[in-house]
Amino acid sequence: MRVVMRKLGLGLLLVLTAGHSFAQTATVSQADRLLKLEQQVADAKGSADNAWMLMCAALVLLMTGPGLALFYGGLVRKKNVLSTMMQSFAMMAIVTALWAMVGYSLAFAPGNGFIGGLQHAFLRGVGAQPDPDYAATIPQQTFMIYQLMFAIITPALISGAFAERMKFSAMALFMALWSLMVYAPMAHMVWGKGGILNASLGGRFPTLDFAGGTVVHITSGVSALVCAQYLGRRLGYPKEMMPPHSVVLSFIGACLLWVGWFGFNAGSALSSGSLATSAFVATHFAAAAAAIGWAASEWIRNGKPTVLGSISGAVAGLVAITPASGFVGPMPALLIGLVAGGFCYFMVASVKALFGYDDSLDAFGVHGAGGTIGALLTGVFASKIINPIFHDAQGNALSLGIMDGNFHQLLNQLVGVVIAWVLAIVGTLLILKFVDTVIGLRVPAEHEVQGLDFTQHGEEGYYLEASAL
Amino acid sequence: MTKLEAVIQPAKLDAVKDALLEIGVEGMTVLEVRGHGRQKGHTEFYRGREYSVDLLPKVKIEIVLSDELVDKAVHAILEQARTGKIGDGKIFLSRVDEAIRIRNDERGVAAL
Numbered sequence: 001m002r003v004v005m006r007k008l009g010l011g012l013l014l015v016l017t018a019g020h021s022f023a024q025t026a027t028v029s030q031a032d033r034l035l036k037l038e039q040q041v042a043d044a045k046g047s048a049d050n051a052w053m054l055m056c057a058a059l060v061l062l063m064t065g066p067g068l069a070l071f072y073g074g075l076v077r078k079k080n081v082l083s084t085m086m087q088s089f090a091m092m093a094i095v096t097a098l099w100a101m102v103g104y105s106l107a108f109a110p111g112n113g114f115i116g117g118l119q120h121a122f123l124r125g126v127g128a129q130p131d132p133d134y135a136a137t138i139p140q141q142t143f144m145i146y147q148l149m150f151a152i153i154t155p156a157l158i159s160g161a162f163a164e165r166m167k168f169s170a171m172a173l174f175m176a177l178w179s180l181m182v183y184a185p186m187a188h189m190v191w192g193k194g195g196i197l198n199a200s201l202g203g204r205f206p207t208l209d210f211a212g213g214t215v216v217h218i219t220s221g222v223s224a225l226v227c228a229q230y231l232g233r234r235l236g237y238p239k240e241m242m243p244p245h246s247v248v249l250s251f252i253g254a255c256l257l258w259v260g261w262f263g264f265n266a267g268s269a270l271s272s273g274s275l276a277t278s279a280f281v282a283t284h285f286a287a288a289a290a291a292i293g294w295a296a297s298e299w300i301r302n303g304k305p306t307v308l309g310s311i312s313g314a315v316a317g318l319v320a321i322t323p324a325s326g327f328v329g330p331m332p333a334l335l336i337g338l339v340a341g342g343f344c345y346f347m348v349a350s351v352k353a354l355f356g357y358d359d360s361l362d363a364f365g366v367h368g369a370g371g372t373i374g375a376l377l378t379g380v381f382a383s384k385i386i387n388p389i390f391h392d393a394q395g396n397a398l399s400l401g402i403m404d405g406n407f408h409q410l411l412n413q414l415v416g417v418v419i420a421w422v423l424a425i426v427g428t429l430l431i432l433k434f435v436d437t438v439i440g441l442r443v444p445a446e447h448e449v450q451g452l453d454f455t456q457h458g459e460e461g462y463y464l465e466a467s468a469l
Numbered sequence: 470m471t472k473l474e475a476v477i478q479p480a481k482l483d484a485v486k487d488a489l490l491e492i493g494v495e496g497m498t499v500l501e502v503r504g505h506g507r508q509k510g511h512t513e514f515y516r517g518r519e520y521s522v523d524l525l526p527k528v529k530i531e532i533v534l535s536d537e538l539v540d541k542a543v544h545a546i547l548e549q550a551r552t553g554k555i556g557d558g559k560i561f562l563s564r565v566d567e568a569i570r571i572r573n574d575e576r577g578v579a580a581l
Contacts, residue, residue: 241520241521243513243515243520244515247515298514298517301517302514302517302519304514306514306515308515308516309514309516309517312516345517348516348517349516349517349518350517353517353518362516
């Protein structure tokens with residue numbers, strides 16, 4: 001109501017001032033006034049979009065800290081809670097600094113098909129002026145800070161695979177290199193100007209990835225699997241019991257992830273219009289359906305629906321809907337979520353045990369598997385009615401996914417998925433090899449037994465000595 | 470003097486405590502412990518993986534009693550802590566040579 005009143009008031013003011021100036025200076029032409037009005041309308045839209053995008057940037061940061069930090073922190077043993085949370089938090093610091101220097105430029109400055117140039121190094125030329133290729137209504141600086149939040153959470157997701165056994169120094173170096181050598185090129189290929197997978201700027205293999213199914217989840221999830229394999233299992237795994245030390249913390253973290261994901265997906269509309277609404281709705285529906293999918297699978301198999309399973313399912317659904325969120329309606333979203341919930345449960349509960357790798361917190365089982373199935377299903381369910389991203393020379397909307405009648409798109413999705421997998425595997429292996437040679441990856445066995453909180457950081461998560469009571 | 474140690478189900482603590490105060494027990498020490506007897510443990514599932522938990526949470530009450538209170542105390546615990554199912558716990562009795570009150574060096578039953 002107040003908004004309506006204010007709009008009315010603004011309109012009245014506009015009419016009054018327009019009439020006033022007309023009476024005073026008859027020389028001001030109709031055209032000038034129209035031009036001014038158009039500018040004001042554009043400014044108003046720009047302000048609305050900017051407000052929304054800044055909010056979304058904050059929401060995406062909330063996903064890493066505290067969201068992911070709590071989610072992962074609760075899943076490890078008590079002696080490793082701080083070191084696990086620190087792995088997420090360190091990304092908020094390290095990736096930010098790198099992003100300012102070269103990361104943003106490598107991802108989003110014009111370059112070749114695989115990586116951006118250095119035009120925006122040290123954020124040169126990234127200011128109040130929008131970059132119309134990416135988002136025409138918001139300052140490029142807003143776009144830059146929004147994209148930074150994605151660059152932060154992606155490596156943080158990997159940390160679930162090597163939790164409880166990697167040196168902090170090795171982790172920091174690995175993540176810094178990974179951010180520049182795997183994340184930046186992948187982001188450039190899918191979202192950057194001239195990227196070979198870019199769907200909206202005419203890439204060679206236009207891959208539909210609205211909010212980062214390939215860029216964020218496949219790269220991080222597959223890299224996680226490589227890390228888990230390369231580092232080897234935790235001491236005592238799988239014989240020793242390593243149950244989560246606090247499902248309560250994980251629960252809070254997962255719910256924060258769910259909320260933050262609205263910024264992640266709906267914000268990827270890069271404006272505050274109806275596309276953002278559509279992505280918001282799809283995101284929510286997929287999360288709900290996946291929570292049901294995972295919990296129901298467990299219920300059937302083990303006789304009980306667990307809390308950890310339900311929240312893990314929700315996260316899997318959020319992962320799977322990420323590439324599809326801006327291209328599908330609510331019903332396909334429900335379906336994608338349901339499939340992802342069941343599939344990721346199967347990956348985590350059966351496939352992991354079958355192969356015996358120690359992906360400690362299931363970064364691959366949730367993000368790698370969920371991201372892959374989501375990226376492929378996007379090629380099935382993407383609809384031009386939701387988002388007319390492809391058009392012919394005359395500007396007519398072309399069909400997107402299989403349900404739309406475009407069978408070719410699944411192939412493009414597959415190309416995107418394969419490139420993401422290959423880049424993640426090769427890049428991660430090379431970086432691990434390098435870091436292993438320079439500083440070594442794993443903590444000594446006795447430190448692992450003692451816990452990383454004390455041996456890496458000199459602290460304890462829960463200080464329960466009598467003297468502290 | 471006799472020391473009574475009772476391991477009971479945590480849920481029964483309040484009832485047992487009240488019953489002990491009722492018969493004139495002056496003080497007690499209560500510990501949160503973990504353990505199992507014949508009951509063994511149970512299984513939990515985390516992300517599809519089965520974990521067997523064989524040490525279950527229990528409460529242990531320690532009281533040192535003057536000898537005439539022992540039977541009453543045992544009775545009170547049996548009455549309050551028994552469900553008839555496996556896992557109800559156990560009571561242990563042992564002799565105590567001396568009790569000393571730190572505040573004023575009182576000795577024996579007077580220190581209880």
